[in-house]
Amino acid sequence: xxxxLSALRRIKERLNYIGKGVVxxxxxxxxxxxxxxxxxxxxxxxxxxxxVHFLKxxxxxxxxxxxxxxxxxxxxxxxxxxxxxxxxxxxxxxxxDSDFFECILEGLALxxxxxxxxxxxxxxxxxxxxxxNITVLGEVEPELVVRRKGAREGxxxxxxxxxxxxxxxxRILKRGGNTLEExxxxxxxxxxxxxxxxxxxxxxxxxxxxxxxxxxxxxxLDLERITVEHGLGACIYIEKIPLSYCYRKRxxxxxxxxxxLALSGGEDYELLFTVSKERQKExxxxxxxxxxxxxxxxxxxxxxxISVLSLHxxxxxxxxxxxxxxxx
Amino acid sequence: xxxxLSALRRIKERLNYIGKGVVxxxxxxxxxxxxxxxxxxxxxxxxxxxxVHFLKxxxxxxxxxxxxxxxxxxxxxxxxxxxxxxxxxxxxxxxxDSDFFECILEGLALxxxxxxxxxxxxxxxxxxxxxxNITVLGEVEPELVVRRKGAREGxxxxxxxxxxxxxxxxRILKRGGNTLEExxxxxxxxxxxxxxxxxxxxxxxxxxxxxxxxxxxxxxLDLERITVEHGLGACIYIEKIPLSYCYRKRxxxxxxxxxxLALSGGEDYELLFTVSKERQKExxxxxxxxxxxxxxxxxxxxxxxISVLSLHxxxxxxxxxxxxxxxx
Numbered sequence: 056x057x058x059x060l061s062a063l064r065r066i067k068e069r070l071n072y073i074g075k076g077v078v079x080x081x082x083x084x085x086x087x088x089x090x091x092x093x094x095x096x097x098x099x100x101x102x103x104x105x106x107v108h109f110l111k112x113x114x115x116x117x118x119x120x121x122x123x124x125x126x127x128x129x130x131x132x133x134x135x136x137x138x139x140x141x142x143x144x145x146x147x148x149x150x151x152d153s154d155f156f157e158c159i160l161e162g163l164a165l166x167x168x169x170x171x172x173x174x175x176x177x178x179x180x181x182x183x184x185x186x187x188n189i190t191v192l193g194e195v196e197p198e199l200v201v202r203r204k205g206a207r208e209g210x211x212x213x214x215x216x217x218x219x220x221x222x223x224x225x226r227i228l229k230r231g232g233n234t235l236e237e238x239x240x241x242x243x244x245x246x247x248x249x250x251x252x253x254x255x256x257x258x259x260x261x262x263x264x265x266x267x268x269x270x271x272x273x274x275x276l277d278l279e280r281i282t283v284e285h286g287l288g289a290c291i292y293i294e295k296i297p298l299s300y301c302y303r304k305r306x307x308x309x310x311x312x313x314x315x316l317a318l319s320g321g322e323d324y325e326l327l328f329t330v331s332k333e334r335q336k337e338x339x340x341x342x343x344x345x346x347x348x349x350x351x352x353x354x355x356x357x358x359x360x361i362s363v364l365s366l367h368x369x370x371x372x373x374x375x376x377x378x379x380x381x382x383x
Numbered sequence: 384x385x386x387x388l389s390a391l392r393r394i395k396e397r398l399n400y401i402g403k404g405v406v407x408x409x410x411x412x413x414x415x416x417x418x419x420x421x422x423x424x425x426x427x428x429x430x431x432x433x434x435v436h437f438l439k440x441x442x443x444x445x446x447x448x449x450x451x452x453x454x455x456x457x458x459x460x461x462x463x464x465x466x467x468x469x470x471x472x473x474x475x476x477x478x479x480d481s482d483f484f485e486c487i488l489e490g491l492a493l494x495x496x497x498x499x500x501x502x503x504x505x506x507x508x509x510x511x512x513x514x515x516n517i518t519v520l521g522e523v524e525p526e527l528v529v530r531r532k533g534a535r536e537g538x539x540x541x542x543x544x545x546x547x548x549x550x551x552x553x554r555i556l557k558r559g560g561n562t563l564e565e566x567x568x569x570x571x572x573x574x575x576x577x578x579x580x581x582x583x584x585x586x587x588x589x590x591x592x593x594x595x596x597x598x599x600x601x602x603x604l605d606l607e608r609i610t611v612e613h614g615l616g617a618c619i620y621i622e623k624i625p626l627s628y629c630y631r632k633r634x635x636x637x638x639x640x641x642x643x644l645a646l647s648g649g650e651d652y653e654l655l656f657t658v659s660k661e662r663q664k665e666x667x668x669x670x671x672x673x674x675x676x677x678x679x680x681x682x683x684x685x686x687x688x689i690s691v692l693s694l695h696x697x698x699x700x701x702x703x704x705x706x707x708x709x710x711x
Contacts, residue, residue, distance in 0.1 A: 085519075088426065182512070186474065197415075
């Protein structure tokens with residue numbers, strides 16, 4: 056077991072980077088950050104809670120730390136911003152020993168380097184269950200912010216990367232799996248999500264995306280958030296949903312409908328965004344330039360509902376709509 | 384029980400203020416905030432966890448919401464800053480029904496008005512135990528930031544208000560108390576702390592405080608943080624520690640030494656700060672002007688240790704040093 060003071064001391068030793076803009080970092084009442092003139096501060100907060108977002112016995116503490124940060128910086132990317140700083144509030148249970156805690160910090164430090172986001176403060180508390188709350192502050196030029204609203208009827212809907220991998224990885228884990236070669240990839244996608252910071256930023260800089268969100272609760276639910284909640288709707292084609300090779304190979308052992316998990320599973324942290332028809336060519340260019348797969352999956356409609364169509368005709372019914380905390 | 388979507392909808396309805404500087408508020412991936420030119424963003428994060436910081440059956444949910452915010456804005460005040468925005472991450476357990484949740488929001492809304500701090504985002508998650516994590520962003524002019532370090536040998540040490548009330552209030556609660564008139568005041572001080580934002584700001588604007596901290600873990604432990612951790616020390620006089628009338632009346636029923644709780648109890652959220660000898664008169668003026676009691680309790684020394692002296696001669700031994708999470 057580790058006590059608060061040792062934990063704080065270790066945080067200061069392990070995470071006390073001084074970077075550009077950090078006027079006061081870890082170890083004071085609050086962090087003091089200078090911002091460039093004419094830029095916006097972006098702020099987001101997210102928690103990973105034991106037995107809700109992860110099982111302490113299943114995830115490595117290093118992945119846990121990195122993942123908590125990845126999930127939070129992803130929100131900054133989905134606004135078209137650049138993550139700059141983070142604060143962590145860690146609730147430690149009696150079962151967390153100092154090795155485990157050290158590995159959480161290692162994961163946070165890894166993520167910090169990977170996402171170029173500087174730790175600037177935080178807090179340690181005791182807690183019945185382990186949790187990690189991460190607050191990320193980022194920056195974006197006011198004229199480049201990409202919001203959830205902003206899509207117009209007729210805009211094309213795009214999705215980066217592939218979806219469903221994380222949800223399938225979790226199912227494999229729950230079954231006690233990881234027997235096949237494909238399993239490792241899917242489990243990796245669950246434990247080590249890659250927020251699409253570079254793509255989000257490029258789409259913002261070119262003012263290409265009219266609306267954008269990161270897929271955390273499943274494509275359908277997050278699609279509702281950028282269309283239906285703003286009086287619009289969407290038609291998407293089921294066959295256009297981007298699925299990975301490993302997902303295609305393994306999904307039949309876990310679900311009769313290969314698209315169910317892909318559309319409703321969540322925790323993909325891919326970008327879902329809309330672009331006006333006139334600028335489709337530019338998306339293809341950006342995708343090639345960055346080497347990131349971007350798939351057209353449908354278009355925005357004027358009716359506030361989501362239709363899932365088949366290229367061969369007909370409409371699909373989606374069994375359920377994504378992950379909602381505390382829903383019975 | 385309340386589900387995530389209803390909870391989010393209620394937050395948007397109840398807390399979706401649009402204030403100056405909020406370019407994007409609640410309901411997007413991150414909050415976008417504009418800052419004045421040449422000012423610093425201050426950021427702090429704090430959690431209140433069930434069975435650690437509060438007992439769900441004992442505290443009213445309204446006080447719980449307000450208190451979570453008060454504790455976090457207090458850190459901004461202790462830097463000499465002005466709190467501007469906050470994000471909340473709430474972990475809801477199955478036992479939280481919508482009435483209880485509504486009252487937490489009511490408390491957050493109350494605090495929001497009282498401390499003039501605008502809610503700009505957050506997150507809801509499920510959790511075995513209820514917790515509220517608050518991140519506050521504030522602003523301060525770069526030349527006015529008051530840090531924990533900065534005190535010099537010979538500086539006078541001051542404390543605002545009175546200390547020990549909150550710790551004594553908690554002991555009364557634990558004994559199932561609130562029988563005497565004085566008890567209500569002490570319990571109120573525990574449940575409804577008043578962060579010293581106005582005083583902290585005034586001290587910063589006048590560049591009066593050479594170092595400052597808010598008393599969250601007890602006077603002795605927090606005094607170490609502004610002296611011993613920076614190679615200095617302190618001598619304080621036990622009889623100069625400011626105690627309230629109610630505390631003096633009730634403490635003997637709970638502790639043989641009236642100063643034990645006052646010096647080590649914590650959760651007072653009063654300001655502990657140092658001032659150079661030459662500027663003592665100004666402190667008296669500020670105290671009178673704001674109508675806030677400020678007491679001289681001792682002075683900064685060059686030896687890295689804390690001595691507790693008596694005006695009648697002799698040194699006191701303090702039984703323990705403040706609240707440390709997870710310490711056995």
